[in-house]
Each structure stands twice: as structure tokens, then as C-alpha cells.
Amino acid sequence: MKAAVRYYTKTGNTKRLAEAIARAIGTEALPLESPIQEPVDVLFLGNSYYAFSIDPEVRTFIQSLDNAKVGRIVNFGSAAMLNSTWKKVKVEADKVRIHLDDREFHCKGEFKGIHKGRPNEKDLAAAAAFAKTIMSEGSGGKTK
Numbered sequence: 001m002k003a004a005v006r007y008y009t010k011t012g013n014t015k016r017l018a019e020a021i022a023r024a025i026g027t028e029a030l031p032l033e034s035p036i037q038e039p040v041d042v043l044f045l046g047n048s049y050y051a052f053s054i055d056p057e058v059r060t061f062i063q064s065l066d067n068a069k070v071g072r073i074v075n076f077g078s079a080a081m082l083n084s085t086w087k088k089v090k091v092e093a094d095k096v097r098i099h100l101d102d103r104e105f106h107c108k109g110e111f112k113g114i115h116k117g118r119p120n121e122k123d124l125a126a127a128a129a130f131a132k133t134i135m136s137e138g139s140g141g142k143t144k
């Protein structure tokens with residue numbers, strides 16, 4: 001099963017999660033400026049909340065995806081207060097007809113002194129384990 005990892009970050013937290021995921025599954029974590037060129041079964045997409053929404057760059061990136069090249073998206077990220085960007089990402093993924101896996105990885109992310117050090121080593125290990133689980137299932141994928 002082939003996978004790619006892309007992330008959007010403002011303060012580095014999502015990048016750290018992306019790198020832990022990429023390392024665990026033997027690929028590279030790249031920013032959104034790197035388009036998906038080769039077809040992948042799974043696109044791990046890292047993003048966060050900024051002022052209660054995902055960044056417009058994340059929306060633009062999802063809109064640029066070709067559903068013939070991306071089997072499904074798996075969301076991951078962190079936030080200071082809110083739980084998950086999954087619903088926001090789902091709206092965009094639906095527009096380009098790419099399945100968003102029901103499962104995702106989410107943890108607390110440091111913001112202005114809140115949740116200091118998060119994602120921490122434990123979060124990074126959990127993100128890596130999550131990605132390995134997704135990859136161990138084969139290209140069919142299982143959703144909740």
C-alpha cells in the first residue's frame with residue numbers, strides 16, 4: 001500500500017506529527033507546496049485549527065487533489081482547545097469526491113503557553129502507531 005504525508009503548519013506542531021508518521025511508515029513528510037504526483041492509496045493530511053477553522057491553504061490543497069490519484073485521506077493534527085478538524089476537512093474532501101477515513105489522529109497542541117510541549121514524545125509515538133495501524137490494513141481500508 002502506498003502512502004504520502006502532507007502537512008500545513010504555522011508553529012511547527014503539525015510538522016512534528018507529520019515527521020513521526022512519515023518515519024513510521026517509511027516515507028517523507030512534505031508541506032502542501034509539494035503536489036501529489038504519484039498515485040497513493042492513503043494521503044495522511046496534517047492540519048490544525050486557526051481561529052476556529054482550517055487554513056485556506058488546506059482547502060486549496062484539497063481542492064487541487066485528483067481523486068484518480070488519491071485513494072483516501074486520513075486526517076491528523078492537533079489543536080489547543082477544539083477537538084478535531086475532521087468535519088472541516090470532510091466538507092472539502094467531499095467536493096473532490098475523495099473518501100475521508102473516519103479514523104484520525106488528534107492530540108493537544110501547544111498554543112501561547114497552553115499545553116506546553118505538546119505534541120510530546122508520547123503523542124508522537126501514538127501518531128506513529130496510528131499510522132502503522134492504518135498501513136497494516138491494506139488498500140481496502142476499514143472505516144469505523
Ligand SMILES: Cc1cc2nc3c(=O)[nH]c(=O)nc-3n(C[C@H](O)[C@H](O)[C@H](O)COP(=O)(O)O)c2cc1C
Pocket residue numbers: 008009010011012013014015048049050051052053078079080081082083108109110111
Ligand atoms: C493563529 C492561531 C490561531 C489558533 N486558533 C485556534 C482555535 O481557534 N482553536 C484551537 O483549538 N486552537 C487554535 N490554535 C492552536 C493551534 O491549533 C495549535 O497550537 C496547533 O498545535 C498548531 O499547529 P501548528 O504548530 O502545526 O500550526 C491557534 C493557533 C494559532 C497559531
